[in-house]
Amino acid sequence: MDPPRYGFVGLPPAEHVTAFRVLVSVFAVTGTRRRETYCKGACGHTWHNLPPTPERP
Template sequence: MELGAHGRIFKSLGTHVKAFRLLIQVFAVADARSRKRHRAGGCGHAWHQLGKERLAE
């Protein structure tokens, strides 16, 4: 069965979507490991502290 040009495009897009999802999952695992290893005591960036001043009042 011939897929034609449109069929090949959609098949290719499906492969790209799967690859993108896999890369996101790999990034999530790497980010979680990095946070656990390098920022165990918390992160010092100011934007992570936004709103905590309001809670302390």
């Protein structure tokens, strides 16, 4: 049995890029809120403390 599919399947192909951008924006907001609440202070996740990315010429 196939799992239920939502979202992209019902959209016209021209809307796929827009929907993807909306999802990335939502994940960015929720990730920021999670870091500000659950991971604030005593967080042990190494990915919250990555060194800055070196600038490319």
